[in-house]
Amino acid sequence: MSVLVVVEPEDLDDEGAGLSVVSQEVLTFARSLPGEDVDAVLVGLPCAGAPPEAVLAHCREQGVRRLHVTGEPRLERYAARAWARVVDAAAEAGGAAYLVAGGTARGNEVLAHVAAARGVPMPCNVVAVVQSEPLEVERQVVGGAVLERVALRAEGGLAVASVAGHAVAPEPAPSPGETRVGEVAVELTEADLAAQVVRVEAEEGGDTSALTGANVVVGAGRGVGGADQFDDVEALAARLGGAVGVSRVVTSLGWRPHHEQVGQTGSRIAPDLYLACGISGAIQHWAGCSSSKTIIAINTDGEAPMVTKARYAVIGDMHEVIPAVLEELS
Amino acid sequence: MTDVLVCVKRVPDTSGEVVLSADGSGVDGRYAGWTMSSHEECAVEMAVTIAGDTGGSVTVLTLGDDDSVEQLRAALAVGADEAVRIDAAADDYGPADVAAAIAEVVRAREGEGRPFDLVLVGNDAADTGDHQVGIRLAHLLERPVVAGAQNAAVAVSGDRLEVRSSVSGPTEVFDVPLPAVLTVWEGGVEPRYPNISGRMRAKKARVEVLEPSGAPQGSGRLGLRVLPPPASDVEVLGEGKAAAPRLVDVLRELGVVR
Ligand SMILES: Cc1cc2nc3c(=O)[nH]c(=O)nc-3n(C[C@H](O)[C@H](O)[C@H](O)COP(=O)(O)OP(=O)(O)OC[C@H]3O[C@@H](n4cnc5c(N)ncnc54)[C@H](O)[C@@H]3O)c2cc1C
Ligand SMILES: Nc1ncnc2c1ncn2[C@@H]1O[C@H](COP(=O)(O)O)[C@@H](O)[C@H]1O
Numbered sequence: 001m002s003v004l005v006v007v008e009p010e011d012l013d014d015e016g017a018g019l020s021v022v023s024q025e026v027l028t029f030a031r032s033l034p035g036e037d038v039d040a041v042l043v044g045l046p047c048a049g050a051p052p053e054a055v056l057a058h059c060r061e062q063g064v065r066r067l068h069v070t071g072e073p074r075l076e077r078y079a080a081r082a083w084a085r086v087v088d089a090a091a092e093a094g095g096a097a098y099l100v101a102g103g104t105a106r107g108n109e110v111l112a113h114v115a116a117a118r119g120v121p122m123p124c125n126v127v128a129v130v131q132s133e134p135l136e137v138e139r140q141v142v143g144g145a146v147l148e149r150v151a152l153r154a155e156g157g158l159a160v161a162s163v164a165g166h167a168v169a170p171e172p173a174p175s176p177g178e179t180r181v182g183e184v185a186v187e188l189t190e191a192d193l194a195a196q197v198v199r200v201e202a203e204e205g206g207d208t209s210a211l212t213g214a215n216v217v218v219g220a221g222r223g224v225g226g227a228d229q230f231d232d233v234e235a236l237a238a239r240l241g242g243a244v245g246v247s248r249v250v251t252s253l254g255w256r257p258h259h260e261q262v263g264q265t266g267s268r269i270a271p272d273l274y275l276a277c278g279i280s281g282a283i284q285h286w287a288g289c290s291s292s293k294t295i296i297a298i299n300t301d302g303e304a305p306m307v308t309k310a311r312y313a314v315i316g317d318m319h320e321v322i323p324a325v326l327e328e329l330s
Numbered sequence: 331m332t333d334v335l336v337c338v339k340r341v342p343d344t345s346g347e348v349v350l351s352a353d354g355s356g357v358d359g360r361y362a363g364w365t366m367s368s369h370e371e372c373a374v375e376m377a378v379t380i381a382g383d384t385g386g387s388v389t390v391l392t393l394g395d396d397d398s399v400e401q402l403r404a405a406l407a408v409g410a411d412e413a414v415r416i417d418a419a420a421d422d423y424g425p426a427d428v429a430a431a432i433a434e435v436v437r438a439r440e441g442e443g444r445p446f447d448l449v450l451v452g453n454d455a456a457d458t459g460d461h462q463v464g465i466r467l468a469h470l471l472e473r474p475v476v477a478g479a480q481n482a483a484v485a486v487s488g489d490r491l492e493v494r495s496s497v498s499g500p501t502e503v504f505d506v507p508l509p510a511v512l513t514v515w516e517g518g519v520e521p522r523y524p525n526i527s528g529r530m531r532a533k534k535a536r537v538e539v540l541e542p543s544g545a546p547q548g549s550g551r552l553g554l555r556v557l558p559p560p561a562s563d564v565e566v567l568g569e570g571k572a573a574a575p576r577l578v579d580v581l582r583e584l585g586v587v588r
Contacts, residue, residue: 078502080465080477103461105497105515108454109477112462116469121426121550124461136552141459142357145348148458149552162461194474194506201494201501209499216586240586248368251517258480258517259496264456265368265516273586282345294584296577297564308562312580316570324574329587 001154002065003035004091006101006110007042009055018054021270022102024170026163027062031173032129033098034154038177041068041090041184043083043110046075056179063173066094068184078106079196082188084113089184097154100126103162115160123150125164140164143264143287166270166291208259208267216242217271219262219289220250223278223299223318227255232322233277239329245269245289247279263288277318281306298322332386332484332508335439335446336377337432338370338405339420340398341457348556355554356421357457366401369452371521373514376482377450378409378522384484386447387411393431394420399537406532407524413537418546425458427546429466434543436471446509448491453478453513458549464513475511476504480518484508494518 005026010017019027030038040059042051051069059067068090075082087110091099099114101107103125115122125140130149138147144164152159211217218237224230230244237244245262246255262269264284274292279285281297281304289295290309297310298318307313314321342348342359349358377388390405392398393416402413416431423431436446449471451464468475478497485492493504497515524532567576581587 078498080475105453105478108461109465112465112477113469115462116466119426121424122460122462123550125459141554142342142344142348142457143459145344145557146350146357147555147557149554150550151552191472191474195476195504195510197502198505199503201503207500208496240581242586252520254520261517273581273584283348284345296580302566308564309560310564312567312577313564314567314569314573314577316573320571321574321577324571325577328574328578329581 001035001097002037002039002094003030003033003098003100004087004094004096005030005038005040006087006099006107007040008102008104008106009042009045009052012045015052016054018052019058020102021170022104022165024058024062025166025168026100026102027064028171029163029168030098030100031063033100034132034135035098037065038063039066039068039090039094039096040064041087043070043075043086044078046071046073051181056181059179060176061172063175063177064179065177066180066182068094068182070184070186072186072188074188074193077197079193080106080109081113081195082192083110084117085186085188085192086184088114088117089186091158093182093184096158098152099158099160101162103164108162111160111162118158120157120160122160122162123152124162126161127164127167137161143284144290145283145287165268211243211245211260211262212267212269214243214269215271216240216273217245217262217269217275217292218242219245219247219274219276219279221247221277221279222249224250224255225319229319230256232319232326235326236275236322239326240273242271242273245274247285276306276310277322279306280304281309332380332384332447332488333389333444334377334381334386334448334450335389335391335436336373336405336410336450337391337463338366338374338401339392339452339455340364340394340401341366341455350554350556355551364397364400365456366404367452367454367456368516369454369514372516372519373450373452374405374408374410375519375521376479376514379519380448380482380484382409384488389414389446391416391432391435393418393423393428393542402537403532403535404524406535407528408522409528413535414540415537416540416542418542422548423546424549425460425462426466427548429463429470431542432463432467433470435540448508449511451511451513453515464511468511471511473509473511474506475513476506477513478515479512480515482512
């Protein structure tokens with residue numbers, strides 16, 4: 001019995017980047033499942049038998065027995081169903097009983113295709129194993145405010161589940177894996193490739209990666225007061241080498257683009273510092289920022305949930321506090 | 331002429347506190363009120379825009395009890411033409427059951443010679459967050475599916491759809507043949523507000539009620555628990571401008587400024 005993990009590279013253009021943090025987290029989580037071995041499958045980087053050394057290094061560190069890769073050149077552009085075919089074939093080849101991936105947009109989508117094709121359930125955004133026999137897990141529902149307990153059954157097929165981002169911290173395996181590389185072969189059909197990315201428009205429409213990759217995020221909510229009131233927020237983000245993240249009120253009012261939105265229907269972030277200004281901290285916003293290492297709130301209301309949940313807070317008008325901080329830093 | 335089916339789910343509005351029902355099997359929406367996911371509001375907007383651009387129609391569907399008509403009427407008020415309710419207790423239905431029930435309606439309409447060219451669902455429901463109804467539906471109907479769609483336009487020829495999504499980084503463009511399924515993600519379109527005439531029309535519109543065939547397998551839910559709020563250990567650094575020096579000290583301690 002083995003556990004198969006769908007892994008994603010951190011950065012397709014950077015050979016040295018290795019696996020994404022979420023993939024390393026899921027490999028760590030996979031060791032809490034009842035499999036003897038952890039295998040991995042890498043899809044979005046066709047690399048016939050020779051994956052980047054940095055990817056292999058992360059796999060060895062995480063104790064991966066076997067890394068399945070594919071040399072199919074048509075997989076370079078994203079096509080969820082075709083990716084799922086490769087994942088399914090790797091599960092078959094490696095005798096997987098459990099199949100897991102990060103609860104990212106891609107991870108959830110690819111797993112749902114595998115689960116649909118096999119006709120098995122797929123609990124998503126699992127955070128922990130809560131009972132081993134029979135296996136039961138808890139997963140996030142209602143934007144992470146509630147945990148639901150469900151069974152995860154491998155009998156009679158494959159048990160499929162996605163793992164919520166930042167539910168576990170990545171830890172090296174007790175002993176490194178040998179990570180043998182094997183190639184999976186699939187015959188892709190026209191239907192597998194019917195919904196495939198035809199092109200990528202780098203700048204247009206914005207990009208969430210600046211936000212999700214930032215070490216510092218300066219958050220801004222309704223308390224900013226208007227679309228033309230972001231100068232100090234932007235200046236502080238720039239001074240701290242970070243990105244601006246906003247609440248849904250801000251995007252729905254059209255003050256800022258949606259790709260800056262943090263939360264249940266925006267991006268999930270996990271920066272070292274989240275400095276939340278003029279944000280009340282509703283559940284749906286918290287869903288996206290609760291994995292931040294340190295949270296500092298600036299709010300006029302000392303009772304706002306963002307303040308009570310934060311590590312540090314300043315009570316006051318953000319447009320007085322931020323300029324004073326910038327002044328202090330200059 | 332693109333005929334669109336858009337599926338919406340009645341969910342508790344949890345912008346405030348989350349309260350479980352007495353038996354702990356679900357979230358109690360009685361005090362908080364009910365809504366649909368913001369992804370689905372955008373799906374309705376996308377459906378109405380596409381139907382408007384192509385001279386097609388919008389049918390809105392929900393699987394739920396009698397109360398879920400409220401969400402159907404919300405979609406009718408902003409331009410959906412027809413409404414269908416599959417009469418069932420949504421809590422008893424897992425995502426595979428919901429997909430099967432929707433597929434049944436799609437096939438029935440096909441049989442009547444009024445097929446849907448496009449089916450839209452939300453990327454994930456705001457309560458169960460299963461992230462899979464649209465994809466299971468696409469497999470059942472043997473249609474292509476794009477997840478996380480934020481913007482979509484039907485080609486002039488009417489048989490292809492250009493779809494954009496920026497949810498995984500840079501904007502990705504898909505070009506899929508119709509009929510197709512999309513799961514919609516908030517952000518690419520701005521849902522319109524209903525006007526008075528829309529509201530009036532929605533109030534009077536007929537809602538077709540269908541009985542589901544077969545029993546659901548269920549969601550597999552064994553229990554729910556609300557996470558206790560973390561004990562507050564907030565350290566208040568001060569008030570207003572005067573707190574700036576201490577805040578900067580903390581930024582230094584955290585190593586984010588030197
Ligand atoms: C299905 C669903 C999905 C959702 N998804 C998201 C999501 O992804 N992300 C998200 O953010 N929300 C989401 N929401 C909305 C969420 O419920 C809240 O409405 C939203 O987060 C509130 O935004 P806010 O904190 O900016 O505004 P408010 O709640 O209005 O809070 C404003 C805060 O600013 C403070 N303030 C006012 N003036 C100042 C000032 N001058 N200086 C400092 N502080 C000031 C106030 O004290 C208050 O705390 C979702 C809701 C639903 C139903
Ligand atoms: N009971 C329901 N009635 C109508 N549509 C639903 C229902 N449940 C889920 N859906 C649709 O499927 C999408 C994804 O749901 P899920 O896969 O459960 O997260 C939702 O955003 C809705 O558009």
